Amino acid sequence: MASVIDGKAAATAVLADVTAASERLKREAGVQAGLAVVIVGDDPASHVYVASKGKRAEACGFRSVQHTLPADTEQADLLALVERLNADEAIHGILVQLPLPGHLDASSVTQAIRPEKDVDGLTVVNAGKLMSGDRSSGLVSCTPAGAMRLVRDVHGEDLSGLEAVVVGRSNLFGKPMGQLLLAANATVTMAHSRTADLSAVCRRADILVAATGRAGMVRGDWIKPGATIIDVGITRIDAPERGPGKTRLVGDVAHDEAEAVAGAMTPVPGGVGPMTIAMLMANTVIAACRQAGIEAPS
Numbered sequence: 001m002a003s004v005i006d007g008k009a010a011a012t013a014v015l016a017d018v019t020a021a022s023e024r025l026k027r028e029a030g031v032q033a034g035l036a037v038v039i040v041g042d043d044p045a046s047h048v049y050v051a052s053k054g055k056r057a058e059a060c061g062f063r064s065v066q067h068t069l070p071a072d073t074e075q076a077d078l079l080a081l082v083e084r085l086n087a088d089e090a091i092h093g094i095l096v097q098l099p100l101p102g103h104l105d106a107s108s109v110t111q112a113i114r115p116e117k118d119v120d121g122l123t124v125v126n127a128g129k130l131m132s133g134d135r136s137s138g139l140v141s142c143t144p145a146g147a148m149r150l151v152r153d154v155h156g157e158d159l160s161g162l163e164a165v166v167v168g169r170s171n172l173f174g175k176p177m178g179q180l181l182l183a184a185n186a187t188v189t190m191a192h193s194r195t196a197d198l199s200a201v202c203r204r205a206d207i208l209v210a211a212t213g214r215a216g217m218v219r220g221d222w223i224k225p226g227a228t229i230i231d232v233g234i235t236r237i238d239a240p241e242r243g244p245g246k247t248r249l250v251g252d253v254a255h256d257e258a259e260a261v262a263g264a265m266t267p268v269p270g271g272v273g274p275m276t277i278a279m280l281m282a283n284t285v286i287a288a289c290r291q292a293g294i295e296a297p298s
């Protein structure tokens with residue numbers, strides 16, 4: 001029976017370190033870390049995420065600022081706001097909540113954020129720094145950074161000799177996750193929708209990371225006995241067994257089958273999800289320390 005990798009407990013530990021770093025920043029540099037979150041439109045799920053990021057930021061001792069713009073905001077107005085936040089010395093981290101309404105070009109908005117303030121780690125500068133191994137000045141995308149922290153909790157810092165397979169190659173998750181595993185000396189395979197014999201590729205993995213958004217796609221017989229499973233996917237499915245109209249969240253891994261084979265695995269929910277928001281706070285305090293010229297936590 002696989003042991004459970006408790007993302008909530010790991011996130012609590014990260015947040016305690018972030019709060020301590022935020023207090024040190026105030027003490028040593030007289031600076032309060034500032035996080036600005038920009039949301040466009042009224043997508044209810046995005047508003048829930050943004051509200052919880054704001055609350056979490058305040059709990060860490062940050063100044064939290066939310067900019068809520070109407071759904072019909074023009075690209076130029078959104079870019080002008082990003083420029084204002086780029087220039088604002090009290091703001092150390094900027095996050096534009098995705099997805100944006102269809103008429104806006106999300107990529108050019110994301111790329112307009114100053115890399116030093118890009119706490120989502122999505123600018124090409126930060127992606128390039130991760131790729132070239134510059135961890136001292138870059139910021140890493142939050143979900144892969146959180147998933148990697150969970151891998152380290154199981155295997156330690158050095159993954160030499162271990163095979164890692166990442167299923168999914170998005171810029172947001174799969175590609176940076178592959179880079180983090182490679183930097184930790186794992187032998188990495190990136191799999192995706194065009195991979196032949198995906199089950200055989202997955203069975204090679206000592207560390208299997210699934211990020212496709214395909215509920216229950218990874219079956220028990222795709223898993224090497226004793227492997228560590230990081231399930232990133234989140235899909236809401238109908239759950240008639242819980243009552244009429246009820247739903248529940250599931251991951252990319254068929255949980256009950258995998259549990260019988262794997263050595264350790266993340267639950268969904270309660271695995272990678274809580275780590276994402278914790279790493280956003282970690283990136284914000286790192287960015288603020290760097291901008292204030294004091295040593296940043298690692």
Ligand code: NDP
Binds near residue numbers: 174213
């Ligand atoms: P994308 O849709 O951008 O990427 C999905 C990837 O999965 C693509 O690379 C795609 O391959 C691959 N894929 C899709 N179907 C298959 C298949 N049948 N076999 C193999 N590969 C497949 O998604 P994201 O990376 O943004 O997110 C992935 C999942 O992670 C989603 O469920 C999302 O909700 C979740 N997520 C969770 C977060 C959290 O905080 N826990 C944060 C971010 C994401 P190809 O490139 O060939 O099309």
